Ligand SMILES: NC(=O)c1ccc[n+]([C@@H]2O[C@H](COP(=O)([O-])OP(=O)(O)OC[C@H]3O[C@@H](n4cnc5c(N)ncnc54)[C@H](O)[C@@H]3O)[C@@H](O)[C@H]2O)c1
């Protein structure tokens with residue numbers, strides 16, 4: 001039976017970048033003769049407008065019946081003043097929680113053609129290849145209570161809450177991932193202030209004895225924010241709680257060159273996963289054909305790798321993206337000296353073309369290293 005992918009384009013540039021990722025996936029499946037079924041569903045602001053909920057039951061049902069989810073982005077000014085349960089972001093958070101997707105993998109690397117235009121020094125970002133492992137279904141995002149209090153709302157509270165088991169499973173995932181990479185783990189916290197961070201540290205230290213081949217260090221989040229852009233090459237795997245991971249990953253996009261380049265995978269213990277770019281719905285450029293689809297296309301590559309075990313196909317996409325940048329093609333958010341700026345659909349077409357070309361050259365050798 002064909003594997004099923006639920007496609008959730010969402011809002012703003014979501015549908016534009018999703019169109020790119022689906023076209024690229026279809027091209028790859030055609031080349032390799034894979035049978036996949038795409039099922040579309042509503043999430044976010046568009047779901048509020050059409051169904052009265054940011055996460056309609058029908059969407060949840062489709063997601064639960066599929067093997068993986070590909071998501072564009074949610075949100076936008078139109079819904080910014082809605083009450084909390086009718087905010088597009090609520091749909092995304094609800095889906096992550098409902099599906100149990102606790103481990104959010106956000107790889108960040110330098111692309112050689114983008115280095116010279118970076119505001120960061122070339123010698124600092126020349127060779128970055130790091131992975132942020134962000135806890136995704138706990139912490140401040142989901143702690144209770146979270147409310148306004150008092151007759152005149154004179155007080156407000158959000159709660160940073162974690163169970164020991166929630167910390168253990170994300171830390172263990174990060175150790176496992178570090179073992180597959182350069183065996184260095186940086187655990188990021190605010191243990192000089194927060195009790196949740198002190199427990200986080202204890203758990204990391206306890207687990208370290210099981211992973212003695214992994215070199216572990218603790219780093220405070222404020223210092224990490226600084227070191228991420230002054231000494232990023234030191235990092236291999238970074239593991240951290242939900243909000244810290246959200247903020248650090250947007251910051252890290254400066255190393256790559258644009259938020260539009262960063263992909264992500266949200267995983268649980270089995271092969272099921274949700275894949276989405278790190279960026280949001282970018283209302284400032286929505287509907288103008290300016291959005292960079294590469295973060296979503298690279299998220300689709302992560303889907304092939306983590307949910308379907310299709311490593312060669314994932315590499316084909318990643319290598320093709322590398323090659324296009326080396327050929328001097330980019331979108332408006334990127335800067336390549338003397339580069340050609342393409343629209344979203346032209347960039348998608350370039351990736352499809354490059355996949356065809358690379359597959360023809362390397363298809364028999366089945367390697368795209
Ligand atoms: N996963 C998600 O769905 C997600 C993630 C982040 C923000 N959001 C939502 O998106 C809305 C807008 O948030 P924001 O403006 O703070 O963040 P954003 O990520 O949408 O945009 C930040 C900046 O980066 C640019 N940018 C982002 N993605 C790009 C791309 N693919 N190509 C070119 N440029 C790109 C935008 O034009 C903007 O200048 C908010 O409602 C927010 O809640 C959603």
Ligand SMILES: CC(C)[C@H](C(=O)O)[C@@H](O)C(=O)O
Nearest residue numbers: 074075089092093246278280
């Ligand atoms: C839209 C928002 C809820 C979301 C988050 O904070 O997790 C986004 O910023 C992200 O990084 O995926």
Ligand SMILES: [Mg+2]
Nearest residue numbers: 246247250278
């Ligand atoms: Mg974010």
